[in-house]
């Protein structure tokens with residue numbers, strides 16, 4: 001190893017440095033692969049039909065495939081944007097709620113330190129202009145739901161996106177708010193079609209309601225199978241399925257869900273158990289787990305729990321009720337759509353907590369739930385605040401609840417999983433004593 | 435002619451540099467530190483002197499540095515590797531402009547040093563006593579993947595899939611992460627790239643604590659790994675300043691400090 005050298009001059013190199021956009025996609029891909037790996041390999045007996053979804057995520061999040069190209073793309077900032085109306089314009093809705101730590105860090109520059117991970121991640125994604133599945137957004141629709149999103153709007157406008165605001169009421173029960181929201185949706189229908197230069201006709205709207213209805217039906221049927229004891233499908237797969245609804249081509253998605261249904265049904269017939277012998281049945285609620293931040297759901301199931309029901313806007317709530325139309329006239333349909341969104345919404349942004357409590361009780365009973373896991377993103381005020389009243393409600397009906405405050409950072413792992421494990425164990429002990 | 439020697443006794447390698455009065459490197463040597471630091475250090479020192487044809491009487495001053503610096507009894511002085519690294523980097527990186535930030539990955543630790551415009555250390559940060567993201571970690575990973583450490587660079591550039599993140603901050607756990615990835619049918623190429631990017635992210639996080647300024651200089655043995663260099667550059671979004679012999683920077687710094695100390699002693703002796 002000995003060499004004589006005259007000078008210690010260094011070598012001059014010239015090389016292409018990865019551009020920031022590429023680096024950003026790489027960071028995302030690294031996160032995505034890590035989660036996909038977990039979902040694919042860390043659980044036994046994976047479903048053959050889930051392959052469609054694993055591949056979809058890989059294509060979109062790892063290989064950067066843009067699956068919508070020819071149609072106008074409407075970004076949506078919350079589950080309250082009526083998909084039916086967008087489809088009726090032959091446009092494609094893409095939900096922008098995001099689960100990447102990479103984006104959360106980027107978006108952290110715009111928001112107070114202690115603010116919701118989801119909103120930060122969405123801002124980061126918009127800032128980087130790297131929007132999964134979509135090349136460019138023609139418009140972003142924002143319903144005035146939670147405060148953080150509402151206040152993030154001006155930041156998004158500064159990034160020079162076209163935005164449309166939908167005024168959303170904060171009271172659910174009154175006739176006034178119903179009328180108010182109906183007006184909002186009617187106006188939205190008119191404005192957006194002008195904006196995109198696309199007409200909504202009676203026929204196209206009817207067709208769109210059918211299309212979304214079919215998707216909901218497929219999902220409902222699959223979801224119903226989770227009531228069976230033992231439960232035939234793990235929650236981690238269900239989250240992946242509902243998350244894909246954010247951006248997938250709706251008809252292909254529906255078909256894929258139907259395939260999963262068929263396979264799971266066979267499992268039910270053979271009495272198959274997707275989890276362990278004594279796995280407690282968990283209801284998951286709170287801040288929405290969005291790919292790849294499926295950290296908490298995965299932890300629950302790794303700890304031998306099984307999520308049989310969920311109440312979050314990235315899962316069950318997405319497809320709650322179907323639009324019910326009396327008369328297939330244009331404005332009847334639009335009103336019916338408006339109703340389904342407002343009535344079905346159990347987001348904690350509303351003044352009263354009653355409806356969510358009712359919904360949770362319902363789910364607990366129907367799905368024979370042993371315990372509830374409630375996640376709140378640190379900084380998400382509404383979930384943090386509502387948690388107390390939900391906890392009291394659960395005490396009343398004697399269902400244990402674990403409250404977890406999280407964000408998107410990967411470091412939190414060890415401590416959190418210990419808590420989750422202890423909770424699951426306590427549920428097992430409880431059941432044995434019964 | 436008088437000569438000065440700097441000897442850097444690290445956890446995995448012993449590096450020796452001999453310079454002359456004009457600060458020109460007369461010779462250098464890198465050898466494994468093995469189990470008997472003192473014996474090996476002394477032996478390689480003698481070998482080096484023989485190779486460049488000078489006798490030990492011609493060496494006016496020896497400064498030792500590094501983790502095993504106290505063990506080298508022949509040294510006239512010992513100095514911390516932070517100082518030696520800074521002084522060496524300044525010299526070795528002269529042609530890149532003024533070095534303001536140093537990233538150093540060693541066998542067992544990694545550090546970032548911030549310098550002011552005169553080359554004085556103003557701030558530094560070291561990793562939290564953990565081997566993840568150090569040379570040792572690369573060794574362990576390469577062994578697990580059954581490839582040579584020298585080959586890591588080639589593997590990195592052949593990766594065509596997604597690099598795979600290694601999140602464990604502990605080398606022991608990281609090792610099992612790697613085993614897991616291998617089990618899940620990922621290619622060695624993607625795993626290697628993932629290791630490099632994970633180390634890159636970690637070292638940049640460390641460097642950000644002291645501040646990333648103008649020219650960023652990267653040294654230590656792992657700087658020879660082109661894959662790792664490329665990963666750090668991609669993460670930083672700019673090119674690094676890398677000396678031709680990144681392993682010997684700290685030893686060079688020690689040699690330069692030896693010369694300084696000797697000159698100082700001479701001056702003071704004159705005054706008497």
Ligand code: SF4
Pocket residue numbers: 077078079080097145146288313347348349
């Ligand atoms: S938590 Fe509420 S406001 Fe946020 S996306 Fe979900 S439904 Fe919308």
Ligand code: SF4
Pocket residue numbers: 563564565566603604605606607
């Ligand atoms: S056991 Fe892990 S955490 Fe502890 S010092 Fe070693 S590498 Fe670091």
